[in-house]
Amino acid sequence: MAVVAALLCGFVFGLGLMISGMMQPTKVLGFLDIFGAWDPSLAVVMMAALAVSVPGFAWAQRRERPVLANQSTWPTRTDIDRPLVIGATMFGVGWGLVGLCPGPALENLATLSPPVIAFVVAMAAGMLLHHIWQKRRTPIRDGAMLAAAADG
Amino acid sequence: MANFTPLSAAIGGALIGLSAVLLMLLNGRIAGISGILAGGLGFEIGDKGWRIAFIVGLILAPLVAGAFGYAVPLPEMPANWLVVVAAGLLVGFGTRLGGGCTSGHGICGLARLSRRSIAATAIFMATAIVVVALTRHGFGG
Numbered sequence: 001m002a003v004v005a006a007l008l009c010g011f012v013f014g015l016g017l018m019i020s021g022m023m024q025p026t027k028v029l030g031f032l033d034i035f036g037a038w039d040p041s042l043a044v045v046m047m048a049a050l051a052v053s054v055p056g057f058a059w060a061q062r063r064e065r066p067v068l069a070n071q072s073t074w075p076t077r078t079d080i081d082r083p084l085v086i087g088a089t090m091f092g093v094g095w096g097l098v099g100l101c102p103g104p105a106l107e108n109l110a111t112l113s114p115p116v117i118a119f120v121v122a123m124a125a126g127m128l129l130h131h132i133w134q135k136r137r138t139p140i141r142d143g144a145m146l147a148a149a150a151d152g
Numbered sequence: 153m154a155n156f157t158p159l160s161a162a163i164g165g166a167l168i169g170l171s172a173v174l175l176m177l178l179n180g181r182i183a184g185i186s187g188i189l190a191g192g193l194g195f196e197i198g199d200k201g202w203r204i205a206f207i208v209g210l211i212l213a214p215l216v217a218g219a220f221g222y223a224v225p226l227p228e229m230p231a232n233w234l235v236v237v238a239a240g241l242l243v244g245f246g247t248r249l250g251g252g253c254t255s256g257h258g259i260c261g262l263a264r265l266s267r268r269s270i271a272a273t274a275i276f277m278a279t280a281i282v283v284v285a286l287t288r289h290g291f292g293g
Binding site: 002003004005006007008009010011012013014015016017018019020021022023024025026027029030032033034035036037038039040041042044045046047048049050051052053054056057059060063065066067068069070071072073074075077078079080083084085086087088089090091092093094095096097098100101102103105106107108109110111113115116118119120121122123124125126127128129130131134151 | 153154155156157158160161162163164165166167168169170171172173174175176177178179180181182183184185186187189190193195201202203205206207208209210211212213214215216217218222224225226227228229230233235236237238239240241242243244245246247248249250251252253254255256257258259260261262263264266267268269271272273275276277278279280281282283284285287288289
């Protein structure tokens with residue numbers, strides 16, 4: 001059942017990205033282009049998402065456990081460390097160059113666009129590189145590090 | 153602001169928020185796409201099943217909408233493949249190092265008022281704005 005629920009959630013997420021226009025990289029770049037013909041749509045997408053997720057998460061946090069699992073996995077870290085700052089900067093550079101973040105990139109696989117496929121393969125390769133690099137860096141605490149690193 | 157589409161942005165955004173809340177209420181999981189993909193590829197602890205199912209659902213959305221007559225536009229990508237691949241590598245490595253992307257930090261994290269997510273979102277937004285300013289209006293642009 002949890003797999004079916006995840007499929008449904010992914011579908012709703014995909015409808016949201018599609019309807020909001022966020023599947024189109026140039027629409028996202030239009031938001032990031034504050035010195036050009038600025039398009040604030042992405043800000044509205046985020047505010048509308050937060051208008052639903054803030055009360056929804058508050059409700060979920062008060063519940064003892066999720067419907068289809070034994071426990072909820074809320075991120076617990078609060079420290080702003082170097083990996084967070086460097087990682088967010090690297091992501092920002094890649095996002096600004098093309099206008100694709102992971103959600104719309106994966107969803108656009110449906111269009112079979114060759115450059116999107118290349119982007120997704122490169123993105124997966126970047127994740128693999130990070131995985132290998134982190135494993136070498138912290139061989140013993142590997143498991144704990146991976147679990148703690150997952151904000152989302 | 154000729155391209156501003158507030159109504160569709162609000163409806164789509166609400167659906168994204170609804171998806172994040174449903175995934176937490178039902179499965180107890182954060183809807184962070186970069187983390188879900190990394191887990192689906194086996195780079196995270198835990199089962200791959202629900203993560204792969206989420207990604208399948210994500211890709212199914214435009215296919216189902218297309219079958220019902222919705223015109224899904226083709227993504228406009230840079231002509232330079234080197235830029236595409238470099239950006240993909242940066243997004244993949246950066247989101248893992250930073251612990252999340254636009255969904256995990258930008259929506260789920262902000263909704264929890266997480267300090268890490270507020271910092272990450274401010275950094276990747278500001279960086280992307282600078283990159284677009286440079287590539288569109290910068291040197292020789």
